[in-house]
Amino acid sequence: xxxxxxxxxxxxxxxxxxxxxxxxxxxxxxxxxxxxxxxxxxxxxxxxxxxxxxxxxxxxxxxxxxxxxxxxxxxxxxxxxxxxxxxxxxxxxxxxxxxxxxxxxxxxxxxxxxxxxxxxxxxxxxxxxxxxxxxxxxxxxxxxxxxxxxxxxxxxxxxxxxxxxxxxxxxxxxxxxxxxxxxxxxxxxxxxxxxxxxxxxxxxxxxxxxxxxxxxxxxxxxxxxxxxxxxxxxxxxxxxxxxxxxxxxxxxxxxxxxxxxxxxxxxxxxxxxxxxxxx
Amino acid sequence: xxxxxxxxxxxxxxxxxxxxxxxxxxxxxxxxxxxxxxxxxxxxxxxxxxxxxxxxxxxxxxxxxxxxxxxxxxxxxxxxxxxxxxxxxxxxxxxxxxxxxxxxxxxxxxxxxxxxxxxxxxxxxxxxxxxxxxxxxxxxxxxxxxxxxxxxxxxxxxxxxxxxxxxxxxxxxxxxxxxxxxxxxxxxxxxxxxxxxxxxxxxxxxxxxxxxxxxxxxxxxxxxxxxxxxxxxxxx
Ligand SMILES: Nc1ncnc2c1ncn2[C@@H]1O[C@H](COP(=O)(O)OP(=O)(O)O)[C@@H](O)[C@H]1O
Ligand SMILES: Nc1ncnc2c1ncn2[C@@H]1O[C@H](COP(=O)(O)OP(=O)(O)O)[C@@H](O)[C@H]1O
Ligand SMILES: [Mg+2]
Ligand SMILES: [Mg+2]
Ligand SMILES: [Zn+2]
Numbered sequence: 001x002x003x004x005x006x007x008x009x010x011x012x013x014x015x016x017x018x019x020x021x022x023x024x025x026x027x028x029x030x031x032x033x034x035x036x037x038x039x040x041x042x043x044x045x046x047x048x049x050x051x052x053x054x055x056x057x058x059x060x061x062x063x064x065x066x067x068x069x070x071x072x073x074x075x076x077x078x079x080x081x082x083x084x085x086x087x088x089x090x091x092x093x094x095x096x097x098x099x100x101x102x103x104x105x106x107x108x109x110x111x112x113x114x115x116x117x118x119x120x121x122x123x124x125x126x127x128x129x130x131x132x133x134x135x136x137x138x139x140x141x142x143x144x145x146x147x148x149x150x151x152x153x154x155x156x157x158x159x160x161x162x163x164x165x166x167x168x169x170x171x172x173x174x175x176x177x178x179x180x181x182x183x184x185x186x187x188x189x190x191x192x193x194x195x196x197x198x199x200x201x202x203x204x205x206x207x208x209x210x211x212x213x214x215x216x217x218x219x220x221x222x223x224x225x226x227x228x229x230x231x232x233x234x235x236x237x238x239x240x241x242x243x244x245x246x247x248x249x250x251x252x253x254x255x256x257x258x259x260x261x262x263x264x265x266x267x268x269x270x271x272x273x274x275x276x277x278x279x
Numbered sequence: 280x281x282x283x284x285x286x287x288x289x290x291x292x293x294x295x296x297x298x299x300x301x302x303x304x305x306x307x308x309x310x311x312x313x314x315x316x317x318x319x320x321x322x323x324x325x326x327x328x329x330x331x332x333x334x335x336x337x338x339x340x341x342x343x344x345x346x347x348x349x350x351x352x353x354x355x356x357x358x359x360x361x362x363x364x365x366x367x368x369x370x371x372x373x374x375x376x377x378x379x380x381x382x383x384x385x386x387x388x389x390x391x392x393x394x395x396x397x398x399x400x401x402x403x404x405x406x407x408x409x410x411x412x413x414x415x416x417x418x419x420x421x422x423x424x425x426x427x428x429x430x431x432x433x434x435x436x437x438x439x440x441x442x443x444x445x446x447x448x449x450x451x452x453x454x455x456x457x458x459x460x461x462x463x464x465x466x467x468x469x470x471x472x473x474x475x476x477x478x479x480x481x482x483x484x485x486x487x488x489x490x491x492x493x494x495x496x497x498x499x500x501x502x503x504x505x506x507x508x509x510x511x512x513x514x515x
Contacts, residue, residue, distance in 0.1 A: 003363055053363060211384045218383060222397055240383065243366055258336060258362050265338040269295035276296075 005051035006227040012048040012084030017041030034250040044070040046251045055225040059242025067251040068231040077106045111141045115188030119200035121180035127173040142191035157186040178209035196228045283311040289342030303329040316483040320490045321503025327486040331453045335375045336365045374444035377455040380436040389424045413446040434465030454485035
């Protein structure tokens with residue numbers, strides 16, 4: 001079976017700081033958690049490789065500071081990475097390392113093939129635009145020009161994420177946390193991107209609101225067949241959503257497997273500790 | 280080709296913080312033919328669940344081979360199959376049911392069964408039809424179809440659980456003590472459900488702590504202590 005991944009990431013590295021002679025070489029590097037005690041360089045992502053397949057939800061779990069958000073931001077071109085490759089399965093880009101493309105090409109990929117939902121809605125939404133205006137912004141970036149058409153798409157998406165249409169002209173800063181996340185999801189879906197990154201989308205929401213957002217994500221996967229990376233520090237969220245899961249610790253992937261296998265038969269000592277502390 | 284063949288199978292658990300290794304099972308050999316119903320019996324802790332969960336790959340097995348005759352892939356060793364293959368097999372060919380109902384909160388029984396069909400890529404109208412058919416086939420009370428299963432009795436939860444698995448018409452269905460904690464009446468109902476699955480041609484491998492309950496239904500019983508099949512019916 002040789003299924004083509006939608007997104008392939010190889011040996012992704014991201015460091016904050018210049019590094020010193022004690023830490024530059026990954027072999028024999030002695031870090032304290034994820035930083036070098038001599039020069040304070042943070043190795044936020046270390047040698048990360050994985051495949052994301054069409055229509056699957058890949059979970060990434062790990063404690064705060066393990067590098068999950070940095071990884072998402074590198075993939076979404078928010079952050080310049082230190083080293084590594086990624087390719088997406090889009091006919092004219094097949095096999096190319098997207099990180100070496102020009103900024104204009106990266107912007108094109110981001111506008112047409114990627115959607116992002118940030119943990120902090122302030123990062124993903126313009127709080128003083130209307131809800132539907134936020135969606136229109138992404139549609140325009142993806143080449144939308146017809147205003148009437150964009151309004152129809154915007155309304156359909158807001159309905160899909162259960163935002164009442166009579167509130168579509170309101171600014172998201174007047175919405176609850178759960179509603180803001182739903183507007184972000186609608187925005188991320190608007191360019192019909194085949195790949196969606198979701199960073200701690202339910203963190204900080206009430207349990208019942210969490211359940212409705214998780215349900216929405218599942219429904220989107222089922223109906224639209226979009227590939228998603230769902231990042232969370234919460235194993236319960238990962239259990240609910242992800243088919244396969246990566247476990248991160250101090251910037252590195254320490255385990256990967258089927259989600260139920262990770263939960264019931266964890267292999268690495270760190271994952272065991274994470275899972276047993278739940279029981 | 281045998282439908283399911285387990286050869287020299289063993290599984291260890293390494294518990295890092297206790298510096299402990301548990302050999303859950305070792306040297307298990309048996310095979311299952313298409314359409315058979317195999318019971319597995321043995322005392323608590325003898326490794327019955329470990330075998331079923333290793334077939335389903337919830338546990339990562341480490342010794343031997345588990346050869347499955349897949350419709351899609353031909354003969355696959357479930358120990359070595361890629362994760363994506365296992366996910367495919369779970370979606371279309373192999374089901375697993377235990378006494379625990381582990382589902383998305385705030386989703387009705389009908390929606391849950393429909394989702395099982397939808398994830399196979401079928402049309403919503405077909406999902407609706409097949410869900411209704413399987414829910415009535417396994418006699419889940421009609422007034423429960425559009426309610427959340429949180430309030431269901433043990434027997435009702437189990438029938439929903441089986442319906443969610445059975446609606447996919449898996450070629451192999453693994454049953455891990457589905458009747459544990461059910462009262463006599465509910466157990467009788469489950470027996471009927473299993474009879475129906477068998478009549479539909481499903482191959483079944485099941486663990487039952489009171490296997491006499493399956494008397495006359497099981498074709499063979501694998502005894503964990505003897506590590507071989509004993510005559511079906513010989514245990515009563
Ligand atoms: N701009 C930055 N400058 C320096 N260190 C950073 C920066 N952004 C993130 N980090 C560090 O990178 C590590 C990973 O952070 P992050 O990706 O946010 O983790 P997570 O999302 O898993 O909580 C942390 O140690 C964090 O302090
Ligand atoms: N997930 C697990 N982690 C660690 N040990 C386990 C796990 N599952 C089972 N075991 C151990 O393996 C042995 C067999 O257990 P199990 O297969 O559940 O037995 P049975 O189903 O026959 O009661 C037991 O010693 C049990 O403690
Ligand atoms: Mg984060
Ligand atoms: Mg058991
Ligand atoms: Zn250093």
